[in-house]
Amino acid sequence: MKNSWKHIRTILKYVWNSSPGWTVLNILLVLIRGVLPLLLLYLVKLLVDEIQTIAALPLDERDFSLLLTVLIAAGVIFLINALTASLGLLVRERQSYVISDFFDNLIHDKTTSLEYGYFEHPEYQSIFYRALNEASFRPSRIFYGVLGVIQNFITILVMGGVLLMVHWSVSVILLLITLPVSWIRLRHARDLFRFKKDNTLLEREVNYYNRLITAPEFAKEVRAFDLSGLFRRRFFNRKRKWRQTQFSMLVNKTRREIVVQLLAATCFFLVYGLIAWKAFDGQISIGEVVLYFLAMQRGYAYLQEFLGRSSSLYQDSLFLDNLFEFIDLREESKAVESKASLSFPSPIQSGIEFRNTGFHYPSNNRWILRNLNLKILPGETIALVGANGTGKSTIVKLLCSLYQPVEGEILVDDIPLSKIVDSQRVANISVIFQDFILYNVTARENIWFGDAQKPADDDLIKQAANRAGINNVIEGFEKGYNTTLGTVFEGSEQMSPGQWQRLALARSFYNNSQLIILDEPTSSLDAFSEAKLLKYIRSVTENRTALIISHRLSTIRMADRVIVLEGEQVTETGSYEELMSKNGSFKKMVDALSDSFI
């Protein structure tokens, strides 16, 4: 509850600070719309009383001027009601943009500043999932929920005043019969929140199978293996389980509400009886009977609406907890970055070194690297080899500071990598990951993203594309470098995996970084393209330090030095020829496997 208020206050404060004018207008509309129902009821009472008075007079003595005034006033109020409703919608839409922008920014800020490790952790993926699910609509709903509750509250207050005139107990009864309903709804809101929080994994599974069935990136394989039936069954089984619990919660809530509504109907019956008795007794006019009846009926309806809105507001604020849970995630990188104040050595003098480095992923304590010692000299081209799962890509992640070593250090010219400011590190280390991104933007932008901090340089873009052997493909498209690539947008050109890989390489060549890291850069290339590309890679890495991870012998042969990774450590290092003459594990790997892959 305490958190709920905190979240509601945060939103209201932001809305007020960002658009005070629109907020004042919104509040004004709420106040007007809050009292309008009472004015309308009062006019109905006047109307009935006046018609009754006129009807009792002889025809020639009848004066319709008051009746006309009341009718005009009713028309004006009706008009104000309609106009304020339309204007309210407009103002709401305008303010919802402000709220949505605020939370989009908050989420984008957080997502981009979080440690990369969070993205590979299932528990945090559930937090992301919950937060992103709520962010799109809850904050705006909270703001309008608050306004709605205020509007209802004003109406109820004035209606309550009218009902006090019948008897003081009427307002109290009305309030008492609505309290159990509100308790039932608040309880349901809390239970639903708990259920959803405890079952995020199940909900994510439902969505995962839905994506496997519907998302384009899975369509090929799902058809090839005919998996759609299996995935649909899994989707529906989980969805059914999910729905059953939610539905049984709803059934319980409805059962309780029915009991309470029966109680409310009995009270209504008694109050209507009291009003009728007062009319027969001559204590109130027919107009007042109409007024009280309507006030009773509308008052109860507004009270229900008020409680419904209050419980929705409570529910929204509970769910907003998910968003704030995400926003409050600790930002390790910020802490590291705040200590990072050094520049990247330029040019690198003594090299990049892993010194007694140890690392395991945060999700478990299984060491991937332990007491790792390796040094990459400036200008060297290193081939990092090892069996699957020995930690080669993990070394790349550490070099990109996506993770920090658990033990030991990574040094650039004896400066710890963690002490080098982010922007300097990014400018000096360019990397193409094994699972690089296929950006569905133009070919030009695809390459420019390699150094997007500077304006795009078309000559350099073309040069990088040439070196990666993709220039001819791009120029073959009708719109050349302005061709949108991929399959997402209309008018795009799709390329083969090997062509995408060369484009990704062009991206890494575009950046004039000192260290270039290529994680399996030729895995999708045919032998002919690979041979050609290796020449280009050689020329690109000539004056740079390069770390290339590969299972292909042709790529490994090109390196100045080969480093073999095995059992958490470096076991062999030397030129290709040196290692082959050593008869160690590298030679065994080469001999045991085919003539082109290790």
Ligand SMILES: Nc1ncnc2c1ncn2[C@@H]1O[C@H](COP(=O)(O)OP(=O)(O)OP(=O)(O)O)[C@@H](O)[C@H]1O
């Ligand atoms: N996010 C992660 N969380 C936990 N363990 C991970 C994570 N990523 C990788 N691993 C584990 O770390 C080990 C090393 O993985 P890595 O991807 O570095 O291997 P690799 O040598 O690059 O393999 P390959 O040759 O197949 O690309 C593997 O056993 C893998 O299971």
